[in-house]
Amino acid sequence: MSDIGEPSTLDSMGSWVHEVLEPDQLTASKMAYGRRALSPGTLVLLWALRVYVVFMVCIIALAVWNALHAAA
Amino acid sequence: MNQLSMDLNPEAAAINLDAAVTREDLQRARDRWRVRRHRTGRRDWTLLWLLIGPGILVMLGENDGPSMISYATTGATYGIGFFLPFIALTFAMAFIVQEMTVRLGAATKRGHAELIYERFGRFWGFFAMGDLVVGNLLTLVTEFIAIRAGLGFFGVPPVFAVLGALLLNIGVALSRRYWTWERIVLGFAIFNVIFVPVAILAHPVASEVVRSFFAWGPLPGGVTSGFILMVMSNIGATVTPWMLFFQQSAVVDKGLTTADIRHGRIDTALGALIAAVAAIATVIATTPLFLHHVDASTFQGADFATALVPYVGKIGATLFALGLFEAGLVAALTISLSSAYAFGEVTGSARSLNTSLRAGWPFYAVLIAAAAMAAVLVLIPNAPLVFITIIVNVIAVLAMPPAIVFLLLLVNDREIMGNHANTFLTNFFGIGVTVLLVLAGLIFAIVTVFPKLLPT
Numbered sequence: 001m002s003d004i005g006e007p008s009t010l011d012s013m014g015s016w017v018h019e020v021l022e023p024d025q026l027t028a029s030k031m032a033y034g035r036r037a038l039s040p041g042t043l044v045l046l047w048a049l050r051v052y053v054v055f056m057v058c059i060i061a062l063a064v065w066n067a068l069h070a071a072a
Numbered sequence: 073m074n075q076l077s078m079d080l081n082p083e084a085a086a087i088n089l090d091a092a093v094t095r096e097d098l099q100r101a102r103d104r105w106r107v108r109r110h111r112t113g114r115r116d117w118t119l120l121w122l123l124i125g126p127g128i129l130v131m132l133g134e135n136d137g138p139s140m141i142s143y144a145t146t147g148a149t150y151g152i153g154f155f156l157p158f159i160a161l162t163f164a165m166a167f168i169v170q171e172m173t174v175r176l177g178a179a180t181k182r183g184h185a186e187l188i189y190e191r192f193g194r195f196w197g198f199f200a201m202g203d204l205v206v207g208n209l210l211t212l213v214t215e216f217i218a219i220r221a222g223l224g225f226f227g228v229p230p231v232f233a234v235l236g237a238l239l240l241n242i243g244v245a246l247s248r249r250y251w252t253w254e255r256i257v258l259g260f261a262i263f264n265v266i267f268v269p270v271a272i273l274a275h276p277v278a279s280e281v282v283r284s285f286f287a288w289g290p291l292p293g294g295v296t297s298g299f300i301l302m303v304m305s306n307i308g309a310t311v312t313p314w315m316l317f318f319q320q321s322a323v324v325d326k327g328l329t330t331a332d333i334r335h336g337r338i339d340t341a342l343g344a345l346i347a348a349v350a351a352i353a354t355v356i357a358t359t360p361l362f363l364h365h366v367d368a369s370t371f372q373g374a375d376f377a378t379a380l381v382p383y384v385g386k387i388g389a390t391l392f393a394l395g396l397f398e399a400g401l402v403a404a405l406t407i408s409l410s411s412a413y414a415f416g417e418v419t420g421s422a423r424s425l426n427t428s429l430r431a432g433w434p435f436y437a438v439l440i441a442a443a444a445m446a447a448v449l450v451l452i453p454n455a456p457l458v459f460i461t462i463i464v465n466v467i468a469v470l471a472m473p474p475a476i477v478f479l480l481l482l483v484n485d486r487e488i489m490g491n492h493a494n495t496f497l498t499n500f501f502g503i504g505v506t507v508l509l510v511l512a513g514l515i516f517a518i519v520t521v522f523p524k525l526l527p528t
Contacts, residue, residue, distance in 0.1 A: 014093050016101065017101040018093070020108065021097060021100060021104060021327070024180075027094045027097055028093075033182075033190045033191060046477070052510070053470065057470075059516070059520050063520045066523065
């Protein structure tokens with residue numbers, strides 16, 4: 001990696017920023033990666049975890065209900 | 073950079089630059105230039121100083137209000153024993169998970185929410201964001217509860233405590249510079265170790281502390297439903313979804329590249345170590361309450377500090393209350409930023425603390441709104457604050473498996489990760505953490521549905 005020196009003027013600062021940052025670190029030059037193909041196994045896993053979250057939300061509601069009744 | 077260029081007004085400079093270069097790029101370039109200069113000069117310690125931040129902040133940010141209350145309750149209920157090595161284990165789990173976000177951020181230069189939307193689409197992104205938004209709002213509320221409780225010990229009225237912390241949050245964010253924000257918050261975060269002197273003042277028997285790490289015990293009362301809840305609470309105090317989103321986004325905002333991954337790992341490990349020490353110290357600090365049979369089951373916030381006065385003295389109790397305030401403040405700063413990062417990444421708008429106010433007003437607005445909403449909720453009379461505090465850590469544990477699976481899928485995606493994708497070993501540990509979290513959730517569910525299965 002070469003030392004690119006210090007910019008002393010506004011004119012040189014633009015090229016200095018391009019030199020210091022990697023291309024995909026520049027705000028304007030980011031390209032979207034695009035969607036990845038999800039295999040059937042991955043989809044099943046993601047849905048299973050969604051069901052898990054919904055199930056656990058019910059469990060939390062039950063735990064809170066139990067706690068409130070125990071306190072009363 | 074010479075003084076002339078350092079003094080240039082970034083706003084003015086950015087306007088005069090190539091149209092493709094923004095203020096955000098300019099500020100990040102300055103940070104990267106310093107890193108490059110120190111790397112070339114082989115100044116290892118100063119290089120480490122420049123590159124640490126996201127890892128320490130995420131770990132100490134997670135040592136937040138509810139977490140410290142959880143550790144304090146653990147010490148007051150179980151004393152020195154099983155939970156000391158268990159807490160160390162949870163931070164090892166946190167390191168395994170968070171290290172992946174360093175690689176993801178450095179390799180892709182994208183935040184976590186942005187990557188989930190890009191690679192999995194809006195449908196799955198919506199679910200991931202839903203978990204984050206709900207979790208962040210509830211957690212932020214608990215941070216302001218901790219701030220209120222900590223300062224309440226010193227007689228500060230709740231309105232002043234909460235609004236003061238909110239104004240501080242806004243003030244630090246409006247520095248409009250990631251580096252400045254990070255250094256200020258690091259300065260606050262290091263006070264998390266304030267729990268260590270409190271632990272020393274509790275006069276623990278050193279041999280008992282050491283023995284507990286080898287024996288994983290004692291466990292007074294054995295395995296009960298209360299023990300399961302405490303296990304869940306301690307896991308939730310260490311690994312939570314917002315940490316994934318925050319650290320990856322912070323790594324990107326800081327401008328870390330693949331050349332910095334080693335330092336990112338050190339940063340994360342250092343954070344895990346400091347946070348584990350502070351957490352274990354909190355358990356030790358409240359052990360006198362266990363030894364003197366003080367019932368801490370209904371304690372909140374500053375109640376612990378008040379109850380500790382006979383055992384650790386006024387100084388110890390004061391430090392404990394200050395620690396609680398610090399824990400809430402640092403977490404409020406980091407969690408509100410993680411909400412703003414996620415918003416910017418999902419909407420395609422500004423997502424950096426280096427952005428100008430004009431260009432990044434939605435980003436700053438979300439950051440401020442997230443903190444303000446939580447602050448207002450805390451000040452509403454009769455708001456269910458205890459309820460929120462109790463469930464927030466449990467919700468974090470239950471929302472974590474889907475979040476880790478997204479993380480594992482992303483970090484194994486060679487199309488975006490290249491040579492930095494997970495290895496067999498990192499997958500082994502990552503999947504291991506996921507399985508442990510799912511098992512913990514299922515055990516909690518079984519104990520909840522069948523409360524008579526275990527003694528209370």
